[in-house]
Amino acid sequence: MVGTGRWVVTSAWPYINTVPHLGNLIGSVLSADVFARFLRMFGEDVIFVSGSDEHGTVIEVEARKKGIEPKELTDSAHEYVVKLWKAWNISFDNYTRTENEVHKKYVRDLMLKIYERGFISRKDQVIPYCPNDKIYLPDRFIEGTCPYCGFEGARGDQCDNCGRLLEPHDLINPRCVFCGSKPEFRLRTHWFFRLDLLEGKILEWVLNHDMLDANVKNFTISWIKTTGLAPRSVTRDNRWGIPAPFPNSEDKTIYVWFDALLGYISATIEYLAKQGRENEWVNYWFNGSAKTAYFIGKDNIPFHAVILPAMLIASGDPYNLPTIISATEYLMYEGKKFSKSRRVGVWIDEALKIVDNPDYWRYALIRMRPEDKDTNFRWVEFVRFVNNELNDHIGNYINRTLNLIYRFFNAQVPNISTLDDEDREMLDLIDRSWSDYVNLMSRARIKAASEAIVKLGERGNQYLNRKSPWFKIKEDVESVKTTLYVSFLNSVTIALMLTPITPYSAAKLLDMMGIEEVKLSFGDKPSKFIKENHRIKKPTPIFSKIPQELAEVLIDEEKREKYLERIREQVNLERPEVLRY
């Protein structure tokens, strides 16, 4: 449970050869941001880190195609993405990159430590090499004719036509996907991380972990129990990456996966060092002194539930193993997978061109967060979340409440008078919803937690309608006082719950409600913010709807595609050269 003070919150490091799309965002960065903000709201000491993952074959080849150095490519891509995080109001303490020196040194040191402790071994492998591009090709980067079905576009790992598993040398007429030339097969030495030696420890850790989500836990247990853990290669024949630190490994780099995972720690080190707190990072990483939370997509589970803990254990240092691994399922786009090559989906720079208030996107994305299963991003749903839920049920409800207080009681929140059953029921619901919200958020069940907000908005409207204070004010002022106090408390509760999700708007709401500083402890109730003679400011609507005309365009498939086409062209021009289509 939360409440113990110190946290490192992280999200998977975006691979920087593309702009992230909405699915990437909800799975990692946005979820992590909401969680970090939630913890900070309760006064926890949080360091929220991530960074651009910039090494690996894909970027190396991409850069070569453009005739530039990989670093030039990642420099400008990184800069652009950093701007986008600002626009999305992501509260990183340190958004860094795998090319930073602290990181490179940290990775080399840690890998060497693992090596010295006997968890790295060497083995020779036959690897395809493109003599034209002068790179070694991962399986997926070889194409050829399938020996079983004759399909010409089969890849080195599998034939997409007949589904058979292949080895690169099975292919007839193999060719490099980048340039089409025929690869050679060369014998290379590689270094392997001995996951097999850590199998027992990982299994024990997972089995005894009571905070892991079922999808993470089940996956890991079954992986270990069915196939067991095998040594995994940690080196590559790339030039673009972190040089491997092992004896005689001068021409190798560290496989990007291992590289990027260790960024969580190096980013913490870098952050604290910049503040002149060089030695304090161990207070966030060693001896159970802090909790760590990782926000990832489901494809990332093996790396965070097995490989990362394995490396931390293998180092021999007393690292904290993951407290929370929150792995979302996938966000689909109108029934299809997001796909850069097929232009299916919406990218995070495009999104803000369509609707510029990031709070609306943040709200909608959290509401459709694929917490238990794949979820569709559908534009009708997006409009519904923003217009109907956030604007009507929540925003308008708060506006009603504040207006009534402003008009009937001259901006002063009335004290509670006598309570009837309905009042008690509402107060009880507020109470329960608040604790549900806090409990669910504490376990990173963000979407589930957000349901409490909607519920309070809906029930608040019902309550107000039944109580009809605008009618009763003429005959029963005492009951109106109670109604408006209860409704105000409900509004404050909603605003607090919105704080991590829609930070700009929630801050405006709280300000309007006369609440200046939000400092909570676990166990606190929202009522603590309602002072004696509490006064509010003149209410104005905080949320507005997506305009009718735009909503119609977005919902109609044909109109939408034309519209998105224009947006894409426009956004494309604003992107740095290296990130354009």
Next chain:
RNA sequence: AGCGGGGUGGGGUAGCCAGGUUAGCCCGCGGGGCUCAUAACCCCGAGGUCGGUGGUUCAAAUCCACCCCCCGCUACCA
């Protein structure tokens, strides 16, 4: 192919793990009400037998078996 997750009215979902009131909720749709509020809000109604088949049971959306479909991982794509 194996493993994991999922398939609930037009859309989105809760329930299933600890089987038992007329399968709950939101949107949409039809009808009504209210007027404090952002053409908002509230109430009523139509609409589902819970992917398919078979089984266990007095009783299954909930347990078991098989099948179909979707997603992911295994598969050095980061």
